[in-house]
Amino acid sequence: MEFRIERGAFAEAVGWAGRALPSRTPVPVLGGLLLGAGGGRVTVSGFDFEAAARTEVAAETVGAGEVLVPGRRLLGICRVLPEGPVSCVLEGTRFTVEAGGTRFGLSTLPREEYPALPSQPMPYGSVDAGAFAAAVGQVAVAAGRDETLPVLTGVQLRLDGESMMLSASDRYRYAVRRLEWKPEAAGGGDGAAQTLVPARRLLDVARSLARSGVVRVGPAPTDGGGLVGFEGGGMRAVVRLLDGRLPKYGALFDLAGASVAEVECGVLAEAVRRVAVVAEASGPVRLDFSGEGSVLLRAGYGDDVAAQRVPAVLSGAEEVTVAFNPAYLLDALNSFEAPRLRIEMLGTGQRALLSAIGADEAVPAGHQHLLMSVKQLA
Numbered sequence: 001m002e003f004r005i006e007r008g009a010f011a012e013a014v015g016w017a018g019r020a021l022p023s024r025t026p027v028p029v030l031g032g033l034l035l036g037a038g039g040g041r042v043t044v045s046g047f048d049f050e051a052a053a054r055t056e057v058a059a060e061t062v063g064a065g066e067v068l069v070p071g072r073r074l075l076g077i078c079r080v081l082p083e084g085p086v087s088c089v090l091e092g093t094r095f096t097v098e099a100g101g102t103r104f105g106l107s108t109l110p111r112e113e114y115p116a117l118p119s120q121p122m123p124y125g126s127v128d129a130g131a132f133a134a135a136v137g138q139v140a141v142a143a144g145r146d147e148t149l150p151v152l153t154g155v156q157l158r159l160d161g162e163s164m165m166l167s168a169s170d171r172y173r174y175a176v177r178r179l180e181w182k183p184e185a186a187g188g189g190d191g192a193a194q195t196l197v198p199a200r201r202l203l204d205v206a207r208s209l210a211r212s213g214v215v216r217v218g219p220a221p222t223d224g225g226g227l228v229g230f231e232g233g234g235m236r237a238v239v240r241l242l243d244g245r246l247p248k249y250g251a252l253f254d255l256a257g258a259s260v261a262e263v264e265c266g267v268l269a270e271a272v273r274r275v276a277v278v279a280e281a282s283g284p285v286r287l288d289f290s291g292e293g294s295v296l297l298r299a300g301y302g303d304d305v306a307a308q309r310v311p312a313v314l315s316g317a318e319e320v321t322v323a324f325n326p327a328y329l330l331d332a333l334n335s336f337e338a339p340r341l342r343i344e345m346l347g348t349g350q351r352a353l354l355s356a357i358g359a360d361e362a363v364p365a366g367h368q369h370l371l372m373s374v375k376q377l378a
Helices: 007-018 071-080 129-140 199-208 265-278 326-334
Strands: 002-006 032-038 041-047 051-058 060-063 065-070 085-091 094-099 102-107 125-128 154-160 163-169 173-180 193-198 214-219 227-232 235-240 259-264 285-290 294-301 304-311 313-315 319-324 340-345 351-357 364-372
Touching (some): 002 007, 007 041, 007 051, 007 071, 032 060, 065 071, 065 102, 071 102, 125 129, 125 173, 129 154, 129 163, 129 173, 129 214, 154 214, 193 235, 265 285, 265 304, 265 326, 265 340, 319 326
Antiparallel strands (some): 002 060, 002 085, 041 051, 051 235, 085 094, 094 102, 125 214, 154 193, 173 364, 227 235, 259 313, 285 294, 294 304, 340 351, 351 364
């Protein structure tokens, strides 16, 4: 096996496949990256049973073949390779990488012990890569971190008609985002599909594919192993799904009789960031909305307090008070791209719904974030 490839293309391919490497594993071969060469192409693959990543790039292939090499070591080599062409050759059990007068030798791992990579599910349709990466980032902030409740650590994807709905919740907040989606009948895209993807994996894949133009998504049927596939720009990833479904959010997002405030998102976020400096570890930030065109933010206790007033337009009540965990509130505010927000509030200790205000101010845009207001007020 022998091939020559440009340093940038090689490093990018190894970096993509390296995302599937486990941080630690009792199975040594899973720490390897599988390289294949032939027909003017080089493929690089990584797999840890929970996710697989594979990419294919053009190269000058002198000799065809496959080799399994230590993944972390190859990643480190690619980071320090000088610019220019890279020559790679397998000689017995030694894999050599050479560029710009620098030569690295790598031992190889037993290829026969490496598990078969999962098949790429047939795509259901496609979505704009940049919009998809942004949307995943917006909802993933609401996913849980507690691995003892795995269903809450995922982002739910629902593909239905010409829309993709992403949602995530950790019980204290619930974020949803709607995107335009182009179904492909060949993949069964004329029917609805719903999957629950680990948030950390999905965030990593979406960010990596953000510049690929278009991402094709294909959830495998339940009897196909519980997988979802993503591909774009010559890169492919397969992620194992979580079991279960998130609670339905329709009733939760129905805040009949709520008071409604409209605010500048960036201004409110900056004010929260300032006053939260004096909040205790579990101390809330209190927001007092009034009909006078402003909201007063307060945090802290005793002599250690902070306050700031920012513009806000309140309707549905003369005044309303809510309080939030400042970290959760900032996560929510920072996830919005729209400059202005609508906040629907039922009052202290109850639900509050943040919605992006679109070009048509009568209709909220496709991003919403539900937060629980805390009972204890600052």
